[in-house]
Amino acid sequence: MTRTTKIVGTAVFLALVLVGIPAFITVSERWDLYYTLTSVALLSIASGGVWLTFYIGRINIGQGAYALMGGYVSAILVVKYGVSFWLTLPLAGLFCAAASVLIGLPILRLRGVYFAMVTLVLTEVARLLMLALPITNGAKGITNIPLPGAVKIFGLTLIPDFATLSNVRPAFYYLSVILMIVSFAVLYRLVNSRLGKLCRSLQQNEELASSIGVNISYLRIIAYVISSFLGGIGGAIFGAISQSVYPSSFTIVDSINFMLNCFLGGLGYVFGPILGTFVLYFGWDLLFETGRFQLLIFSTVLIGLILALPNGVLSLRFNKALWGSSGRE
Amino acid sequence: MNDILQVIDLTKRFGGLTAVSNVTFSVRELEILSVIGPNGAGKSTLFKLIASFLRASGGEVRFRGERISNLAPHITARKGIVRTFQETNIFKGMTVRENVIIAHHLRSKASLFGFFIGSPVAVRDEREFGRSADRILEFLGLGEIANEIASNLPQGHLRALGIAIGLSTEPTVLLLDEPFAGMNHDETMRAVEMVRSVRDRGVTLLLVEHDMSAVMKISDRIVVLNFGEKIAEGTPAEIQENERVIEAYLGSEDESIGL
Numbered sequence: 001m002t003r004t005t006k007i008v009g010t011a012v013f014l015a016l017v018l019v020g021i022p023a024f025i026t027v028s029e030r031w032d033l034y035y036t037l038t039s040v041a042l043l044s045i046a047s048g049g050v051w052l053t054f055y056i057g058r059i060n061i062g063q064g065a066y067a068l069m070g071g072y073v074s075a076i077l078v079v080k081y082g083v084s085f086w087l088t089l090p091l092a093g094l095f096c097a098a099a100s101v102l103i104g105l106p107i108l109r110l111r112g113v114y115f116a117m118v119t120l121v122l123t124e125v126a127r128l129l130m131l132a133l134p135i136t137n138g139a140k141g142i143t144n145i146p147l148p149g150a151v152k153i154f155g156l157t158l159i160p161d162f163a164t165l166s167n168v169r170p171a172f173y174y175l176s177v178i179l180m181i182v183s184f185a186v187l188y189r190l191v192n193s194r195l196g197k198l199c200r201s202l203q204q205n206e207e208l209a210s211s212i213g214v215n216i217s218y219l220r221i222i223a224y225v226i227s228s229f230l231g232g233i234g235g236a237i238f239g240a241i242s243q244s245v246y247p248s249s250f251t252i253v254d255s256i257n258f259m260l261n262c263f264l265g266g267l268g269y270v271f272g273p274i275l276g277t278f279v280l281y282f283g284w285d286l287l288f289e290t291g292r293f294q295l296l297i298f299s300t301v302l303i304g305l306i307l308a309l310p311n312g313v314l315s316l317r318f319n320k321a322l323w324g325s326s327g328r329e
Numbered sequence: 330m331n332d333i334l335q336v337i338d339l340t341k342r343f344g345g346l347t348a349v350s351n352v353t354f355s356v357r358e359l360e361i362l363s364v365i366g367p368n369g370a371g372k373s374t375l376f377k378l379i380a381s382f383l384r385a386s387g388g389e390v391r392f393r394g395e396r397i398s399n400l401a402p403h404i405t406a407r408k409g410i411v412r413t414f415q416e417t418n419i420f421k422g423m424t425v426r427e428n429v430i431i432a433h434h435l436r437s438k439a440s441l442f443g444f445f446i447g448s449p450v451a452v453r454d455e456r457e458f459g460r461s462a463d464r465i466l467e468f469l470g471l472g473e474i475a476n477e478i479a480s481n482l483p484q485g486h487l488r489a490l491g492i493a494i495g496l497s498t499e500p501t502v503l504l505l506d507e508p509f510a511g512m513n514h515d516e517t518m519r520a521v522e523m524v525r526s527v528r529d530r531g532v533t534l535l536l537v538e539h540d541m542s543a544v545m546k547i548s549d550r551i552v553v554l555n556f557g558e559k560i561a562e563g564t565p566a567e568i569q570e571n572e573r574v575i576e577a578y579l580g581s582e583d584e585s586i587g588l
Contacts, residue, residue, distance in 0.1 A: 201423075
């Protein structure tokens with residue numbers, strides 16, 4: 001609960017993901033884990049965005065649209081215009097943020113299941129748009145995206161050219177994990193600042209919030225923009241890792257998974273999406289052996305979990321302050 | 330006394346139904362004015378129009394001479410006209426103190442980004458809000474339950490919290506929507522005192538209320554609506570004598586004016 005516990009907890013987590021896991025992988029030679037954990041980190045960044053829209057009381061099943069958009073923006077800039085990947089990464093985020101302002105202005109007026117339905121459609125619209133637009137190369141997608149190049153300042157190499165690395169997997173792992181840490185640090189700070197309290201006031205009573213002078217439409221847009229920015233960044237890195245992006249790279253299933261990650265981790269906890277993504281992703285992989293029963297068992301366990309722990313896995317409460325609890329739902 | 334709020338020919342139509350029809354009256358500075366009327370008389374609609382929660386079909390509302398009708402609700406609130414709600418007048422999942430602190434939002438000098446990075450202005454704001462919230466809670470007798478979750482409170486405390494939230498915005502005019510609804514006699518009498526003390530802090534009060542004994546006790550003046558039209562205006566004594574008012578109330582079955 002105390003400051004010390006928080007610092008120790010953060011230090012342990014950082015040591016684990018930045019040193020512990022890479023060391024374990026090197027020793028055990030389970031190189032495939034890099035790919036899995038990189039995916040978990042990226043998916044949890046996008047889920048973190050969805051979590052923020054939950055925090056203002058909106059069920060967001062449209063994050064796949066922004067992840068797809070981010071992937072395409074980065075891929076097109078890199079392949080067609082030769083822009084450095086490192087520049088396209090924030091640009092992809094900003095593009096999605098700008099798009100989300102235009103999309104959010106009308107749809108954020110909706111509440112509950114209506115907002116959820118529209119966002120669900122949004123993912124499908126994004127997929128069809130990528131199929132139809134001339135610049136996106138249709139169903140063939142954009143392939144052979146070059147690996148991220150080097151970043152140099154005054155001849156000093158800050159980031160090496162990924163193509164020259166003997167093993168590119170740790171590089172992507174570090175990139176994704178560091179971005180995840182930064183994103184969630186920002187979310188944590190945001191939720192624990194006045195902005196977070198205002199978001200909660202929206203979630204609980206929009207009318208009252210506006211009567212005490214909160215500009216609710218502005219605040220809704222801010223939360224949605226941050227959410228979409230995170231989705232775009234996640235999508236952009238995914239494109240870079242797989243060196244390709246297709247209209248089917250992110251579909252409705254992904255959008256639903258982003259939402260499930262939040263549910264599973266716990267909507268009241270900032271770091272819920274990380275744990276949720278981890279559990280969901282590894283849970284699915286662990287059940288691979290069960291073959292055709294995989295989906296059945298997976299869904300049953302999921303339903304059971306959500307019934308038994310309606311406030312998410314984190315409500316088991318290891319240490320409330322440590323996990324960034326921000327009050328009751 | 331000056332007129333602080335003027336309602337001029339205010340009209341609201343919902344399709345073919347005219348909920349508020351050419352209503353005109355003024356609220357004087359630092360008075361307690363109650364709007365009464367049988368069910369469906371248009372009282373709540375009138376409130377929503379004044380607080381910009383609904384757009385008027387005709388007429389206007391002026392605050393210190395400035396037209397304020399049809400703004401966004403948060404803009405009206407920023408100008409100093411704040412409305413509390415009949416039912417859901419609190420943030421359920423927060424503690425009593427959190428409720429009151431968040432309601433200080435209007436007074437914050439720091440930007441949202443300033444709060445995010447913890448700028449000195451933001452830190453000062455937060456400290457100030459905390460202190461002010463404690464004062465308001467103390468003033469309304471909520472000090473002891475400051476850390477309770479709001480949804481667990483009994484009715485009387487809920488109303489007090491609703492008023493505390495309204496007060497935290499430092500309003501010039503506070504609109505109270507049925508502040509005594511669902512209260513027993515003792516609670517009502519306490520609440521009447523509370524509302525009076527709010528006025529003594531320099532807040533002009535506009536009430537919509539059903540409880541006649543409370544209205545008669547608390548109001549400086551009363552405006553009576555029936556079927557969307559203003560049928561009378563005056564002091565409690567004048568209203569009690571007014572034939573049109575008596576007729577309006579005797580005509581409905583579930584209301585009694587409690588003379």
